[in-house]
Amino acid sequence: MKKNFYITTTLPYVNAEPHIGFASEIIYADVRARFERLLGNDVVFNTGTDEHGAKIWQKAQEEGVDVQEYVDGYAAKFDELKTMLDLSYTNFIRTTDKNHIKAAQEMWRRVDANGFIYKKQYSVKYCVGCELEKTDSDLDNGECPLHPGKELELIEEENYFFKFSEFGDKLLELYKKNPEFVMPKKRLNEIQAFVERGLQDLSISRLASKMPWGVPVPGDKTQVMYVWFDALTNYISTLGWPDDTENFEKFWGTKENPSAIQIAGKDNLRQQSAMWQAMLMAADLPTSKQVFINGFIGVDGQKMSKSIGNVIAPSEMVERYG
Numbered sequence: 001m002k003k004n005f006y007i008t009t010t011l012p013y014v015n016a017e018p019h020i021g022f023a024s025e026i027i028y029a030d031v032r033a034r035f036e037r038l039l040g041n042d043v044v045f046n047t048g049t050d051e052h053g054a055k056i057w058q059k060a061q062e063e064g065v066d067v068q069e070y071v072d073g074y075a076a077k078f079d080e081l082k083t084m085l086d087l088s089y090t091n092f093i094r095t096t097d098k099n100h101i102k103a104a105q106e107m108w109r110r111v112d113a114n115g116f117i118y119k120k121q122y123s124v125k126y127c128v129g130c131e132l133e134k135t136d137s138d139l140d141n142g143e144c145p146l147h148p149g150k151e152l153e154l155i156e157e158e159n160y161f162f163k164f165s166e167f168g169d170k171l172l173e174l175y176k177k178n179p180e181f182v183m184p185k186k187r188l189n190e191i192q193a194f195v196e197r198g199l200q201d202l203s204i205s206r207l208a209s210k211m212p213w214g215v216p217v218p219g220d221k222t223q224v225m226y227v228w229f230d231a232l233t234n235y236i237s238t239l240g241w242p243d244d245t246e247n248f249e250k251f252w253g254t255k256e257n258p259s260a261i262q263i264a265g266k267d268n269l270r271q272q273s274a275m276w277q278a279m280l281m282a283a284d285l286p287t288s289k290q291v292f293i294n295g296f297i298g299v300d301g302q303k304m305s306k307s308i309g310n311v312i313a314p315s316e317m318v319e320r321y322g
């Protein structure tokens with residue numbers, strides 16, 4: 001019998017050209033999508049580009065270009081992978097798409113209506129390279145281990161917070177009920193240990209006067225959404241959520257029968273298998289079915305990364321090997 005199948009990559013952040021680390025992620029997803037089609041299944045294979053946040057805003061300012069033009073240029077480069085690597089994805093979502101922005105705002109409204117958003121003074125060390133907060137235990141000699149030599153920003157402002165701390169038990173229950181929720185097993189153990197140590201509430205907005213390049217917070221013009229809160233919603237905005245509930249249920253599934261498969265790199269473990277799942281729970285939506293976590297492609301023992309600048313382009317490999 002014909003089944004519905006949904007798979008998504010993470011959305012690469014468009015501050016640099018695609019590299020082979022992301023190419024490997026999207027090729028894994030492509031293999032699975034083709035396999036499901038061979039079985040006769042109806043496949044949604046989602047990818048796209050993550051286009052908001054401080055890192056892109058700063059990069060466009062530095063290069064003296066309009067930020068929308070800047071992201072348009074990169075989105076086109078990522079979409080070129082489709083021909084270059086003969087990919088079979090069906091959906092390419094951009095987080096600056098109107099329907100995505102609408103979905104991110106609806107996500108915010110639902111999480112807020114369910115009582116999981118509040119405002120407070122925020123003071124934290126922040127790595128623009130990762131677009132993530134860093135606590136002292138995340139740092140190596142005061143530096144982000146993924147971005148050595150890059151100075152951390154100190155953010156002090158009033159922001160909205162997501163009550164992530166209230167989802168520890170629910171996440172642990174999800175992992176316990178689905179021992180293959182995160183694969184491979186060692187990554188499930190890792191995220192379980194992270195949640196067991198206790199979750200901190202997350203800042204999910206920024207002052208628009210300092211960093212305007214984000215989705216406006218519903219009902220508060222002075223704030224824009226934190227890039228992760230906006231970007232993670234792409235996995236369901238791509239299905240037409242919140243308007244197209246039929247298509248959403250067909251591919252994302254229901255609480256009784258979740259069906260979405262995600263693929264991500266190991267630096268995305270917390271965001272995909274904890275933060276995003278907690279956001280879905282907070283909005284009273286079904287979680288994903290499964291999250292596959294890949295390792296990094298290393299160069300001289302370091303992660304291949306746009307921020308480090310040791311990147312190999314997929315086009316180089318295609319030219320050499322076809």
Ligand SMILES: [Zn+2]
Pocket residue numbers: 127128129130131144145146147
């Ligand atoms: Zn970093």
